[in-house]
Structure formats: structure tokens, C-alpha cells
Amino acid sequence: MKVVVIGGTGLIGSKVVGRLEEHGHQVVVAAPSTGVDTLTGEGLAAALKDASVVVDVSNSPSFEDAAVMEFFRTSTTNLLQAEREAGVGHHVALSVVGTDRLQGSGYFRAKLAQEELIKASGVPYTIVHATQFFEFAKGLADGVTDGDTVRLPAGKIQPIVSDDVAAAVARAAAGSPVGGVVEVAGPEVFELEEFIRVGLTAVDDPRKIVTAPEATYWGAELQGSTLLPGPDAHIAETRFADWLARQ
DSSP: OEEEEETTTSHHHHHHHHHHHHTTOEEEEESGGGTOOTTTOTTHHHHHTTOSEEEEOOOOSOOSHHHHHHHHHHHHHHHHHHHHHHTOOEEEEEEETTGGGOTTSHHHHHHHHHHHHHHHSSSOEEEEEEOOBGGGHHHHHHHTEETTEEEEOSOEEOOBOHHHHHHHHHHHHHSOOOSEEEEEEOSOOEEHHHHHHHHHHHTTOOOEEEEOTTOOBTTBOOOTTTTOOOTTOEEOOOOHHHHHHHO
């Protein structure tokens, strides 16, 4: 079948494209660099012609509150309208475990707005919620660094490698719409501080890591289980230490 991958040149998108092609699907890589722009609508109609499935793994180039909201609202609205016009039978979107519990963050408010647009669109859909990626441990630390100290909120996290996220998204694309959310997470639960400490130690990053009561997660307050998936989540196999050893 024909599958269009929006954001198909990115970290997750390129892996989703590869997995779908391995299973014999006709895949269109859709991104501004390939002439498809969901913000302006350029190239959407042509890309979606005869498509059975659209996978949206795109992300905002800016995480500033107003900009990220504008990105997800405009991009998702344009994409869903083009899907309705093209008769697409399944919309698959990648989002984040705990999105509805992280509404103190402008980014997660925008992701929730994206999900609400999908649910109200009339296009059959599957939303894949993934936990934080292994690859983003350093980026997360960078966002809460003060001098040489990383100040983290208390909480637990169940991170996952991007390859396993891509596998879950590709699996959703090849299946039937569920009309809801499916969750995917890694096999291990860490304290957030431990996850970041292990990740930074592996790259010889000397920053001091502390748990601070006032610290937030991308602007949102955390409870102990905010970032953890529910009991029905698909649990991937790749362990953090094994992934780090391969880097």
C-alpha cells in the first residue's frame, strides 16, 4: 500500500520509512526538503494521491510556546483536510506518553491540541504515545542546566530507543486504525536523575546532577508517575546500557 510519511527525513521518520519499505510498502517521504510543506499546504495533494495511510512524525522547528502551537495546529489542520479530500483511510501520529498530564508546558499543550484535532477530524486514526528517547538524554539535561549543574525534577521515566519507536509507528501504520492511543516504552524504569546521570557519564559529561524541588520538565511540574505509560503499553526490548555500549 502507499504510505506517506510526514517528517520522513527526521530521526524517527527516516527509520519509519526504512521499516515500511522493508515490508514492501510504497513510501512517499514528505518534508519541506522534498517539496511537501504542511504549514503552507504545498505539495500535499500530490503526495497524498492514492495514499492509504499517512504517518505524521513531524515536529516544530521552534519550541517557543506560540510558535509550537501554531505549528501543530496549522500543520495538522492542513494535513487532515488534505487526507479527507484524498480519501486516506488511516492517520497515524506520533505523540508523547503523559501529554495530557504535562499541560504546564507549551510544547505539550500544542501536542494535546494536535491530538484533539485528529480525534475530531473524521479520519480513522491511531495515535502512538512514546516515552522519552534514549537519544535525548543530553538534550533534556541541556534544557535544565544552570552553570555546571543539571537541576531535575523528581520523577520516574521509562525511556526507549528511537529504533523501537519507529518500529511501533510502522507497526501501527501497517495495521488497522484503533481510534485511540497506543503506548510504547522501554523495558526499564529509572529515576529521572539516574537516567540523565547514566547518559551523561557515558559521554564523559562532567556536569553535576541534582534533584531540585523547583525544577520542571520542559516547563511542566512532575508527579512521580507522570512520564510512565499505563499497564497496556507495548514494552520494547532494547535496554539503555546495551544501547549506550553500541554508541
